[in-house]
Amino acid sequence: xxxxxxxxxxxxxxxxxxxxxxxxxxxxxxxxxxxxxxxxxxxxxxxxxxxxxxxxxxxxxxxxxxxxxxxxxxxxxxxxxxxxxxxxxxxxxxxxxxxxxxxxxxxxxxxxxxxxxxxxxxxxxxxxxxxxxxxxxxxxxxxxxxxxxxxxxxxxxxxxxxxxxxxxxxxxxxxxxxxxxxxxxxxxxxxxxxxxxxxxxxxxxxxxxxxxxxxxxxxxxxxxxxxxxx
Amino acid sequence: xxxxxxxxxxxxxxxxxxxxxxxxxxxxxxxxxxxxxxxxxxxxxxxxxxxxxxxxxxxxxxxxxxxxxxxxxxxxxxxxxxxxxxxxxxxxxxxxxxxxxxxxxxxxxxxxxxxxxxxxxxxxxxxxxxxxxxxxxxxxxxxxxxxxxxxxxxxxxxxxxxxxxxxxxxxxxxxxxxxxxxxxxxxxxxxxxxxxxxxxxxxxxxxxxxxxxxxxxxxxxxxxxxxxxxxxxxxxxxxxxxxxxxxxxxxxxxxxxxxxx
Numbered sequence: 211x212x213x214x215x216x217x218x219x220x221x222x223x224x225x226x227x228x229x230x231x232x233x234x235x236x237x238x239x240x241x242x243x244x245x246x247x248x249x250x251x252x253x254x255x256x257x258x259x260x261x262x263x264x265x266x267x268x269x270x271x272x273x274x275x276x277x278x279x280x281x282x283x284x285x286x287x288x289x290x291x292x293x294x295x296x297x298x299x300x301x302x303x304x305x306x307x308x309x310x311x312x313x314x315x316x317x318x319x320x321x322x323x324x325x326x327x328x329x330x331x332x333x334x335x336x337x338x339x340x341x342x343x344x345x346x347x348x349x350x351x352x353x354x355x356x357x358x359x360x361x362x363x364x365x366x367x368x369x370x371x372x373x374x375x376x377x378x379x380x381x382x383x384x385x386x387x388x389x390x391x392x393x394x395x396x397x398x399x400x401x402x403x404x405x406x407x408x409x410x411x412x413x414x415x416x417x418x419x420x421x422x423x424x425x426x427x428x429x430x431x432x433x434x435x436x437x438x439x440x
Numbered sequence: 441x442x443x444x445x446x447x448x449x450x451x452x453x454x455x456x457x458x459x460x461x462x463x464x465x466x467x468x469x470x471x472x473x474x475x476x477x478x479x480x481x482x483x484x485x486x487x488x489x490x491x492x493x494x495x496x497x498x499x500x501x502x503x504x505x506x507x508x509x510x511x512x513x514x515x516x517x518x519x520x521x522x523x524x525x526x527x528x529x530x531x532x533x534x535x536x537x538x539x540x541x542x543x544x545x546x547x548x549x550x551x552x553x554x555x556x557x558x559x560x561x562x563x564x565x566x567x568x569x570x571x572x573x574x575x576x577x578x579x580x581x582x583x584x585x586x587x588x589x590x591x592x593x594x595x596x597x598x599x600x601x602x603x604x605x606x607x608x609x610x611x612x613x614x615x616x617x618x619x620x621x622x623x624x625x626x627x628x629x630x631x632x633x634x635x636x637x638x639x640x641x642x643x644x645x646x647x648x649x650x651x652x653x654x655x656x657x658x659x660x661x662x663x664x665x666x667x668x669x670x671x672x673x674x675x676x677x678x679x680x681x682x683x684x685x686x687x688x689x690x691x692x693x694x695x696x697x698x699x700x701x
Contacts, residue, residue, distance in 0.1 A: 332541060
């Protein structure tokens, strides 16, 4: 079998594994964005005690490996789920949950940094015209913070895609795990891994382009970290 | 001549009573009291670090005073039960460094408060915002972002932003201090028109020419308190207080007289 024939024969399996990889990435990033926003806003605006709780969570998730987090969620928690009368999570749900909880911690830090990069005068101007703090955050602070955060957020998307391979520890067949299985079964390790690698690369390039396009579309004069530091 | 123009001032619109404010060990305001009448332009002068800006910020509660009370008409702003957002919507504030919303065009900067605070319909708000930009001579810049405007233009947009809310008075916190000298004139001109049109305003400023020509009354502050208050004629020709005269002479030595007369 030539390399091309080999590639053709494994493609269906790799593609369905890619769907798992993309699901993990999509849920991880979007779930992480929602939770990360809440955590980031809590860090900046909430009462000291609440902010500390958020900080402990963030430090904990950033200070432990994703593998351990995935293992805890999939193997460590089910007894407690059982005790609460809940069904244990299937591998995909556990993987998505772990990715989201982990990414949230990183995204929270990016968002906190972006909010703190915005001059305090913006909040004062909003409040001085009678906006509530919530309105000011929603209409003045966040639209700026999210634009400032976009470049680092793009990196987070790429990292999430690549680190999603960690779920192989809970027997979820994503693209990496699929390539391992194929390599073991056929003995054509180099080809299997290179094909998987190229598929990752294609996704990364596509996502980078997409995000770069979004950055250009959303760009506002005077509102990016580079322009600020000038 | 720099005599105060005869203007019919209305009732007291703002009353400030015994304001104290301390930052750490520093007592910035040591019991400031004054009254402002409808249509009055009051210019607050004095050396830097004497609490002029803090005074303005305590009026709209951007800084919460430690002691003292402020009334807007018959409502006490400083009362714990007063809805502060509702009060702030009636008091314009113009900042030294403009603080235009960086992510919005000039037009949207002016319309945002109308839509979000006054709950105006969007088209109506945009039309009103355009009018206010016209009033400060900046309709042509409606679609420019703050970073694309000069300092003077930014400050004019921020004045338009304050005006759009139909405030009962506007507080100006050193509105020309962050501007290049050649841009100061365009902002002072807008403010002069405003004062002449009967807007009630308190202006913290080092622009003595403006104070002399436009103020109805001038307050001289030093060391956290009001040393003297009077009409420009009183203050510039024969201040009762020696310290005021000393300050005015020093300022005019530094900057020269900026108007004829």
